Amino acid sequence: MTLLRIAVIIGSTREGRAGDRVARWFVSQAERHDDLAVTVVDLTEYDFPASYPAEPTASIRAFVREVGRADAFVVVTPEYNHSFPAPLKQAIDYAYDEWQAKPVGFVSYGCRSTGLHAVDQLRTVFTALHAMTVRDVVGIDLLAGEPTPPCTDELRRDARVLLDQLRWWGLALRDGRAARPYAS
Structure with missing residues:
Protein backbone atom coordinates (compact mmCIF):
# COMPACT_ATOMS: atom_id res chain seq x y z
CA MET A 1 0.00 0.00 0.00
CA THR A 2 1.21 3.50 -0.83
CA LEU A 3 2.01 5.63 2.20
CA LEU A 4 -0.38 8.48 2.95
CA ALA A 23 5.42 21.15 14.65
CA ARG A 24 8.48 19.09 15.65
CA TRP A 25 6.51 17.60 18.52
CA PHE A 26 3.56 16.76 16.26
CA VAL A 27 5.81 15.27 13.58
CA SER A 28 7.38 13.04 16.25
CA GLN A 29 3.88 11.77 17.06
CA ALA A 30 3.03 11.22 13.38
CA GLU A 31 6.29 9.40 12.64
CA ARG A 32 5.22 6.64 15.05
CA HIS A 33 2.83 5.49 12.31
CA ASP A 34 4.62 3.50 9.63
CA ASP A 35 1.84 4.06 7.06
CA LEU A 36 2.42 7.84 6.91
CA ALA A 37 5.02 9.84 4.99
CA VAL A 38 5.35 13.18 6.76
CA THR A 39 6.80 16.31 5.16
CA VAL A 40 7.24 19.65 6.95
CA VAL A 41 6.30 22.73 4.93
CA ASP A 42 7.66 25.75 6.81
CA LEU A 43 6.39 29.05 5.43
CA THR A 44 9.62 30.76 6.51
CA GLU A 45 11.40 28.79 3.77
CA TYR A 46 9.40 30.46 1.01
CA ASP A 47 10.12 33.93 -0.30
CA PHE A 48 6.58 35.01 -0.99
CA PRO A 49 6.04 38.45 -2.51
CA ALA A 50 4.44 41.23 -0.48
CA SER A 51 1.61 41.56 -3.03
CA TYR A 52 -0.09 38.96 -5.19
CA PRO A 53 1.79 38.88 -8.51
CA ALA A 54 0.27 38.54 -11.99
CA GLU A 55 2.48 35.48 -12.56
CA PRO A 56 3.48 32.98 -9.83
CA THR A 57 7.03 33.31 -8.54
CA ALA A 58 9.38 30.35 -8.09
CA SER A 59 8.52 30.28 -4.37
CA ILE A 60 4.80 30.24 -5.08
CA ARG A 61 5.22 27.42 -7.62
CA ALA A 62 7.34 25.42 -5.13
CA PHE A 63 4.71 25.82 -2.40
CA VAL A 64 1.87 24.85 -4.75
CA ARG A 65 3.84 21.72 -5.80
CA GLU A 66 4.16 20.69 -2.11
CA VAL A 67 0.43 21.15 -1.62
CA GLY A 68 -0.29 19.19 -4.80
CA ARG A 69 1.91 16.26 -3.73
CA ALA A 70 0.24 15.83 -0.34
CA ASP A 71 -2.74 13.56 0.30
CA ALA A 72 -3.60 15.33 3.57
CA PHE A 73 -2.52 18.32 5.66
CA VAL A 74 -1.97 19.33 9.24
CA VAL A 75 -1.84 23.10 9.69
CA VAL A 76 0.11 24.18 12.76
CA THR A 77 -1.24 27.62 13.58
CA PRO A 78 -0.99 30.14 16.36
CA GLU A 79 -3.85 32.38 17.31
CA TYR A 80 -3.08 36.06 16.80
CA ASN A 81 -5.87 38.44 17.87
CA HIS A 82 -8.52 35.69 17.60
CA SER A 83 -7.42 34.72 14.09
CA PHE A 84 -4.62 33.02 12.18
CA PRO A 85 -1.51 34.70 10.72
CA ALA A 86 -1.69 36.69 7.49
CA PRO A 87 1.25 34.81 5.88
CA LEU A 88 -0.71 31.57 6.31
CA LYS A 89 -3.73 33.04 4.51
CA GLN A 90 -1.47 34.31 1.76
CA ALA A 91 0.08 30.86 1.30
CA ILE A 92 -3.28 29.09 1.34
CA PHE A 106 -5.22 21.41 12.84
CA VAL A 107 -2.69 21.72 15.62
CA SER A 108 -3.27 25.11 17.20
CA TYR A 109 -1.71 26.99 20.03
CA GLY A 110 -2.30 30.17 21.94
CA CYS A 111 -2.70 31.56 25.40
CA ARG A 112 -5.77 30.18 27.18
CA SER A 113 -7.80 29.73 23.97
CA THR A 114 -5.46 27.01 22.62
CA GLY A 115 -5.83 28.61 19.20
CA LEU A 116 -9.39 27.47 18.58
CA HIS A 117 -10.53 30.85 17.23
CA ALA A 118 -7.89 30.53 14.49
CA VAL A 119 -9.06 26.99 13.72
CA ASP A 120 -12.68 28.11 13.40
CA GLN A 121 -11.69 30.69 10.80
CA LEU A 122 -9.41 28.26 8.95
CA ARG A 123 -12.29 25.78 8.68
CA THR A 124 -14.26 28.43 6.76
CA VAL A 125 -11.34 29.11 4.43
CA PHE A 126 -10.68 25.43 3.69
CA THR A 127 -14.38 24.74 3.15
CA ALA A 128 -14.39 27.44 0.46
CA LEU A 129 -11.47 25.60 -1.18
CA HIS A 130 -13.42 22.31 -1.18
CA ALA A 131 -11.13 20.71 1.40
CA MET A 132 -12.52 18.49 4.16
CA THR A 133 -11.56 19.53 7.69
CA VAL A 134 -11.44 16.79 10.31
CA ARG A 135 -13.39 17.27 13.50
CA ASP A 136 -10.84 16.85 16.28
CA VAL A 137 -8.02 19.32 16.93
CA VAL A 138 -4.85 19.32 18.99
CA GLY A 139 -5.09 22.54 21.00
CA ILE A 140 -2.15 23.70 23.07
CA ASP A 141 -2.25 26.35 25.78
CA LEU A 142 1.20 27.94 25.79
CA LEU A 143 0.61 29.19 29.32
CA ALA A 144 0.55 25.53 30.42
CA GLY A 145 3.98 24.88 28.86
CA GLU A 146 5.20 23.77 25.46
CA PRO A 147 4.47 20.30 24.08
CA THR A 148 7.97 18.95 24.25
CA PRO A 149 8.65 15.44 25.53
CA PRO A 150 7.48 14.43 27.97
CA CYS A 151 4.20 16.03 26.93
CA THR A 152 0.89 15.26 28.54
CA ASP A 153 -1.00 12.05 27.91
CA GLU A 154 -3.95 14.19 26.82
CA LEU A 173 -10.50 10.81 -0.48
CA ARG A 174 -7.34 9.63 -2.26
CA ASP A 175 -9.24 6.57 -3.48
CA GLY A 176 -12.15 8.79 -4.47
CA ARG A 177 -9.96 11.18 -6.47
CA ALA A 178 -8.33 8.21 -8.22
CA ALA A 179 -11.72 6.72 -9.14
CA ARG A 180 -13.32 9.95 -10.29
CA PRO A 181 -12.13 13.55 -10.76
CA TYR A 182 -13.46 15.94 -8.15
CA ALA A 183 -16.37 18.06 -9.40
CA SER A 184 -15.84 21.59 -8.17
Whole structure:
Protein backbone atom coordinates (compact mmCIF):
# COMPACT_ATOMS: atom_id res chain seq x y z
CA MET A 1 0.00 0.00 0.00
CA THR A 2 1.21 3.50 -0.83
CA LEU A 3 2.01 5.63 2.20
CA LEU A 4 -0.38 8.48 2.95
CA ARG A 5 1.56 11.70 2.29
CA ILE A 6 0.88 14.27 5.01
CA ALA A 7 2.21 17.83 4.76
CA VAL A 8 2.60 19.53 8.15
CA ILE A 9 2.40 23.26 7.39
CA ILE A 10 3.95 25.64 9.91
CA GLY A 11 1.74 28.70 9.64
CA SER A 12 3.70 31.24 11.66
CA THR A 13 6.61 33.21 10.26
CA ARG A 14 7.26 35.35 13.35
CA GLU A 15 10.72 35.54 14.80
CA GLY A 16 10.79 33.64 18.09
CA ARG A 17 7.67 31.67 17.16
CA ALA A 18 6.59 28.51 18.97
CA GLY A 19 5.28 26.97 15.73
CA ASP A 20 8.47 25.17 14.79
CA ARG A 21 8.70 23.50 18.22
CA VAL A 22 5.01 22.58 18.17
CA ALA A 23 5.42 21.15 14.65
CA ARG A 24 8.48 19.09 15.65
CA TRP A 25 6.51 17.60 18.52
CA PHE A 26 3.56 16.76 16.26
CA VAL A 27 5.81 15.27 13.58
CA SER A 28 7.38 13.04 16.25
CA GLN A 29 3.88 11.77 17.06
CA ALA A 30 3.03 11.22 13.38
CA GLU A 31 6.29 9.40 12.64
CA ARG A 32 5.22 6.64 15.05
CA HIS A 33 2.83 5.49 12.31
CA ASP A 34 4.62 3.50 9.63
CA ASP A 35 1.84 4.06 7.06
CA LEU A 36 2.42 7.84 6.91
CA ALA A 37 5.02 9.84 4.99
CA VAL A 38 5.35 13.18 6.76
CA THR A 39 6.80 16.31 5.16
CA VAL A 40 7.24 19.65 6.95
CA VAL A 41 6.30 22.73 4.93
CA ASP A 42 7.66 25.75 6.81
CA LEU A 43 6.39 29.05 5.43
CA THR A 44 9.62 30.76 6.51
CA GLU A 45 11.40 28.79 3.77
CA TYR A 46 9.40 30.46 1.01
CA ASP A 47 10.12 33.93 -0.30
CA PHE A 48 6.58 35.01 -0.99
CA PRO A 49 6.04 38.45 -2.51
CA ALA A 50 4.44 41.23 -0.48
CA SER A 51 1.61 41.56 -3.03
CA TYR A 52 -0.09 38.96 -5.19
CA PRO A 53 1.79 38.88 -8.51
CA ALA A 54 0.27 38.54 -11.99
CA GLU A 55 2.48 35.48 -12.56
CA PRO A 56 3.48 32.98 -9.83
CA THR A 57 7.03 33.31 -8.54
CA ALA A 58 9.38 30.35 -8.09
CA SER A 59 8.52 30.28 -4.37
CA ILE A 60 4.80 30.24 -5.08
CA ARG A 61 5.22 27.42 -7.62
CA ALA A 62 7.34 25.42 -5.13
CA PHE A 63 4.71 25.82 -2.40
CA VAL A 64 1.87 24.85 -4.75
CA ARG A 65 3.84 21.72 -5.80
CA GLU A 66 4.16 20.69 -2.11
CA VAL A 67 0.43 21.15 -1.62
CA GLY A 68 -0.29 19.19 -4.80
CA ARG A 69 1.91 16.26 -3.73
CA ALA A 70 0.24 15.83 -0.34
CA ASP A 71 -2.74 13.56 0.30
CA ALA A 72 -3.60 15.33 3.57
CA PHE A 73 -2.52 18.32 5.66
CA VAL A 74 -1.97 19.33 9.24
CA VAL A 75 -1.84 23.10 9.69
CA VAL A 76 0.11 24.18 12.76
CA THR A 77 -1.24 27.62 13.58
CA PRO A 78 -0.99 30.14 16.36
CA GLU A 79 -3.85 32.38 17.31
CA TYR A 80 -3.08 36.06 16.80
CA ASN A 81 -5.87 38.44 17.87
CA HIS A 82 -8.52 35.69 17.60
CA SER A 83 -7.42 34.72 14.09
CA PHE A 84 -4.62 33.02 12.18
CA PRO A 85 -1.51 34.70 10.72
CA ALA A 86 -1.69 36.69 7.49
CA PRO A 87 1.25 34.81 5.88
CA LEU A 88 -0.71 31.57 6.31
CA LYS A 89 -3.73 33.04 4.51
CA GLN A 90 -1.47 34.31 1.76
CA ALA A 91 0.08 30.86 1.30
CA ILE A 92 -3.28 29.09 1.34
CA ASP A 93 -4.55 31.41 -1.40
CA TYR A 94 -1.62 30.59 -3.71
CA ALA A 95 -2.98 27.07 -4.22
CA TYR A 96 -6.54 26.28 -5.22
CA ASP A 97 -7.23 23.00 -7.01
CA GLU A 98 -4.41 21.41 -5.02
CA TRP A 99 -6.47 21.59 -1.78
CA GLN A 100 -9.63 20.11 -3.27
CA ALA A 101 -11.02 16.85 -1.90
CA LYS A 102 -8.19 16.48 0.62
CA PRO A 103 -8.47 16.44 4.41
CA VAL A 104 -7.03 19.11 6.67
CA GLY A 105 -6.36 18.76 10.39
CA PHE A 106 -5.22 21.41 12.84
CA VAL A 107 -2.69 21.72 15.62
CA SER A 108 -3.27 25.11 17.20
CA TYR A 109 -1.71 26.99 20.03
CA GLY A 110 -2.30 30.17 21.94
CA CYS A 111 -2.70 31.56 25.40
CA ARG A 112 -5.77 30.18 27.18
CA SER A 113 -7.80 29.73 23.97
CA THR A 114 -5.46 27.01 22.62
CA GLY A 115 -5.83 28.61 19.20
CA LEU A 116 -9.39 27.47 18.58
CA HIS A 117 -10.53 30.85 17.23
CA ALA A 118 -7.89 30.53 14.49
CA VAL A 119 -9.06 26.99 13.72
CA ASP A 120 -12.68 28.11 13.40
CA GLN A 121 -11.69 30.69 10.80
CA LEU A 122 -9.41 28.26 8.95
CA ARG A 123 -12.29 25.78 8.68
CA THR A 124 -14.26 28.43 6.76
CA VAL A 125 -11.34 29.11 4.43
CA PHE A 126 -10.68 25.43 3.69
CA THR A 127 -14.38 24.74 3.15
CA ALA A 128 -14.39 27.44 0.46
CA LEU A 129 -11.47 25.60 -1.18
CA HIS A 130 -13.42 22.31 -1.18
CA ALA A 131 -11.13 20.71 1.40
CA MET A 132 -12.52 18.49 4.16
CA THR A 133 -11.56 19.53 7.69
CA VAL A 134 -11.44 16.79 10.31
CA ARG A 135 -13.39 17.27 13.50
CA ASP A 136 -10.84 16.85 16.28
CA VAL A 137 -8.02 19.32 16.93
CA VAL A 138 -4.85 19.32 18.99
CA GLY A 139 -5.09 22.54 21.00
CA ILE A 140 -2.15 23.70 23.07
CA ASP A 141 -2.25 26.35 25.78
CA LEU A 142 1.20 27.94 25.79
CA LEU A 143 0.61 29.19 29.32
CA ALA A 144 0.55 25.53 30.42
CA GLY A 145 3.98 24.88 28.86
CA GLU A 146 5.20 23.77 25.46
CA PRO A 147 4.47 20.30 24.08
CA THR A 148 7.97 18.95 24.25
CA PRO A 149 8.65 15.44 25.53
CA PRO A 150 7.48 14.43 27.97
CA CYS A 151 4.20 16.03 26.93
CA THR A 152 0.89 15.26 28.54
CA ASP A 153 -1.00 12.05 27.91
CA GLU A 154 -3.95 14.19 26.82
CA LEU A 155 -1.94 15.90 24.05
CA ARG A 156 -0.58 12.55 22.83
CA ARG A 157 -4.13 11.15 22.78
CA ASP A 158 -5.40 14.22 20.89
CA ALA A 159 -2.61 13.79 18.32
CA ARG A 160 -3.46 10.09 17.91
CA VAL A 161 -7.16 10.87 17.38
CA LEU A 162 -6.35 13.61 14.85
CA LEU A 163 -4.00 11.30 12.95
CA ASP A 164 -6.57 8.47 12.94
CA GLN A 165 -9.22 10.79 11.46
CA LEU A 166 -6.77 12.28 8.97
CA ARG A 167 -5.65 8.80 7.89
CA TRP A 168 -9.25 7.62 7.37
CA TRP A 169 -10.27 10.67 5.37
CA GLY A 170 -6.96 10.83 3.53
CA LEU A 171 -7.23 7.26 2.26
CA ALA A 172 -10.94 7.56 1.43
CA LEU A 173 -10.50 10.81 -0.48
CA ARG A 174 -7.34 9.63 -2.26
CA ASP A 175 -9.24 6.57 -3.48
CA GLY A 176 -12.15 8.79 -4.47
CA ARG A 177 -9.96 11.18 -6.47
CA ALA A 178 -8.33 8.21 -8.22
CA ALA A 179 -11.72 6.72 -9.14
CA ARG A 180 -13.32 9.95 -10.29
CA PRO A 181 -12.13 13.55 -10.76
CA TYR A 182 -13.46 15.94 -8.15
CA ALA A 183 -16.37 18.06 -9.40
CA SER A 184 -15.84 21.59 -8.17
